[in-house]
Amino acid sequence: MSLVSMPSADTNEVVLRVENLCKVFRLPGARGQVFNALNQLNLAVTRGRTLAVVGESGSGKSTMAQLIMKLQRPSAGRVSLRMDSGMRDVADLPARDLYRKVQMVFQDPYASLNPRQRIWRIVSAPLCNYENLSRDERRQRALHYLHQVGLGETQLHAFPYMLSGGQRQRVNIARALATNPEILILDEPLSALDVSVQAQIINLLQDLQRDLGLTYIFISHDIAVVRHFADQVLVMKSGDMVEWGDVDQVLENPSQAYTRQLLGSMPGRPRDLPVRKELINVMAGG
Amino acid sequence: MQTSITAVHRLMPGGWGNIGFFALVTMVLLGFLAPLLLDLSPYRIGAELLVPPSWNPLSAPILGTDDLGRDMFARLVYGARCSLGIGFVVVAVSLVVGVGLGLLAGVYGGWLDAVIMRLVDLLMCLPSILLAIVIVAVLGSGLVNAVVAVTIIGIPRFVRVVRSVAIQEMQKTYVMAAFASGSSRFRVLWSEVLPNCVPPVIVQAALGFSDAILEIAALGFLGLGAKPPVAEWGAMLADARPFIESHPLLVVMPGVCILITVLSFNLVGDALRDRLDPKLARL
Numbered sequence: 310m311s312l313v314s315m316p317s318a319d320t321n322e323v324v325l326r327v328e329n330l331c332k333v334f335r336l337p338g339a340r341g342q343v344f345n346a347l348n349q350l351n352l353a354v355t356r357g358r359t360l361a362v363v364g365e366s367g368s369g370k371s372t373m374a375q376l377i378m379k380l381q382r383p384s385a386g387r388v389s390l391r392m393d394s395g396m397r398d399v400a401d402l403p404a405r406d407l408y409r410k411v412q413m414v415f416q417d418p419y420a421s422l423n424p425r426q427r428i429w430r431i432v433s434a435p436l437c438n439y440e441n442l443s444r445d446e447r448r449q450r451a452l453h454y455l456h457q458v459g460l461g462e463t464q465l466h467a468f469p470y471m472l473s474g475g476q477r478q479r480v481n482i483a484r485a486l487a488t489n490p491e492i493l494i495l496d497e498p499l500s501a502l503d504v505s506v507q508a509q510i511i512n513l514l515q516d517l518q519r520d521l522g523l524t525y526i527f528i529s530h531d532i533a534v535v536r537h538f539a540d541q542v543l544v545m546k547s548g549d550m551v552e553w554g555d556v557d558q559v560l561e562n563p564s565q566a567y568t569r570q571l572l573g574s575m576p577g578r579p580r581d582l583p584v585r586k587e588l589i590n591v592m593a594g595g
Numbered sequence: 596m597q598t599s600i601t602a603v604h605r606l607m608p609g610g611w612g613n614i615g616f617f618a619l620v621t622m623v624l625l626g627f628l629a630p631l632l633l634d635l636s637p638y639r640i641g642a643e644l645l646v647p648p649s650w651n652p653l654s655a656p657i658l659g660t661d662d663l664g665r666d667m668f669a670r671l672v673y674g675a676r677c678s679l680g681i682g683f684v685v686v687a688v689s690l691v692v693g694v695g696l697g698l699l700a701g702v703y704g705g706w707l708d709a710v711i712m713r714l715v716d717l718l719m720c721l722p723s724i725l726l727a728i729v730i731v732a733v734l735g736s737g738l739v740n741a742v743v744a745v746t747i748i749g750i751p752r753f754v755r756v757v758r759s760v761a762i763q764e765m766q767k768t769y770v771m772a773a774f775a776s777g778s779s780r781f782r783v784l785w786s787e788v789l790p791n792c793v794p795p796v797i798v799q800a801a802l803g804f805s806d807a808i809l810e811i812a813a814l815g816f817l818g819l820g821a822k823p824p825v826a827e828w829g830a831m832l833a834d835a836r837p838f839i840e841s842h843p844l845l846v847v848m849p850g851v852c853i854l855i856t857v858l859s860f861n862l863v864g865d866a867l868r869d870r871l872d873p874k875l876a877r878l
Contacts, residue, residue, distance in 0.1 A: 380774060409777075417768055420769065423790075423791075426786075430786075438782065
């Protein structure tokens with residue numbers, strides 16, 4: 310019942326696997342006291358599919374993303390990634406190889422673009438870590454990725470403050486695409502945008518997934534979007550994995566009390582928000 | 596035309612800073628153009644000693660002569676060259692070193708940060724002029740050594756400011772995004788953090804200029820900086836000291852030059868701070 314159908318034979322190939330991943334923060338001041346941000350997380354992500362991660366604030370969603378991206382060190386457990394040579398532990402992988410495979414789109418489109426850099430510089434910055442490019446080449450490559458996200462020459466020389474929130478998030482996505490990754494981690498990419506722009510970005514993400522065969526890990530608060538967008542969903546609560554399964558099954562027949570509670574309290578719950586349903590229809594149609 | 600006017604307007608510090616800005620421009624023009632246009636020599640010894648100022652631009656010693664019969668106007672003009680030139684060198688060198696150390700401390704952190712900041716603390720825990728005297732005493736007196744001493748003293752202000760900006764920057768999402776695209780720490784330092792350090796560094800440079808000029812003058816006055824007969828404001832003050840009762844203008848004139856220059860740089864610096872760095876201005 311997935312909305313995105315991948316034609317290739319390796320549809321069920323696992324590209325990212327997380328095993329017993331833990332992250333413990335030592336609390337400042339309190340001696341010996343710790344905070345379990347992530348507790349024994351296990352999951353597998355299938356090529357070309359979208360895994361949604363939902364849960365309230367502080368449930369460890371972003372910590373998980375940062376551990377996968379090696380922006381933080383896990384306290385225990387491992388993340389492995391499918392490379393040409395088979396599954397490889399991310400911890401042993403050179404940063405260059407990891408970031409060619411996995412990229413991240415950050416939550417806040419305002420804070421994630423350096424206000425002092427022009428757009429072409431921002432978008433092409435990741436490329437400079439892999440190749441020696443002249444200014445002209447950088448601009449051309451940046452333009453290529455801007456075209457992919459529905460922006461163009463007009464934005465190439467702009468500064469971030471000249472763009473709208475939706476355009477900035479497109480720039481963020483363009484930057485993430487610049488290393489031609491296979492997996493995109495989307496850390497609440499919609500939460501800072503208004504509803505009509507959210508729909509456009511969702512459509513863009515779906516088009517990109519179809520065209521480039523991307524795999525998404527989609528962190529969200531919004532059940533309606535998750536229902537529309539994801540194939541699988543992982544429900545988290547204070548660092549623990551509560552439920553993991555296909556979207557239709559988890560959202561229609563949640564087996565855990567916490568999932569039901571979450572569905573009842575989140576925006577975009579199916580029963581009593583008709584406006585959201587219309588939006589879904591708009592998005593599905595457009 | 597319109598754009599060039601706004602460009603000039605954007606460069607102007609604004610408010611009282613404009614007055615300081617014009618005073619400095621005048622000073623620079625006088626210091627660098629007057630010797631080219633007029634026949635001035637700070638060393639030529641005239642026949643008449645201690646001539647009172649004529650205050651007339653058309654008659655020869657406008658500001659009189661000193662105890663050796665040298666033209667005071669010429670000496671003050673060359674003193675402006677000396678002070679502004681030294682100020683520039685001092686600020687340029689201590690800026691480069693200070694910004695570099697501040698970036699290393701703020702971006703890399705850890706033991707590097709600890710070592711750099713303890714060294715900076717060491718420099719800052721002594722009164723700057725005392726430290727300058729100590730450094731000159733170690734290196735030997737002379738203008739070059741005085742410049743070295745004042746440069747070393749100028750470093751900490753840049754380190755501290757840049758480090759604090761760098762630490763703030765390192766928390767930003769776009770820095771995390773840079774790391775997430777495989778950027779090395781040095782690339783983050785260079786292309787994400789450094790550009791954001793520019794405004795506070797400009798402010799510190801303007802304020803550093805005035806401190807440098809004041810310290811060089813102080814060392815010159817104490818006989819540890821410029822040696823006679825070099826026309827340097829501090830040294831001129833010291834030379835004129837025996838005549839303070841009979842010819843007070845000999846002391847007052849270089850003193851006023853130092854005052855105007857230092858005050859102007861402070862006005863410009865404060866105005867720039869208000870313009871570029873609203874957070875610091877409130878402190």
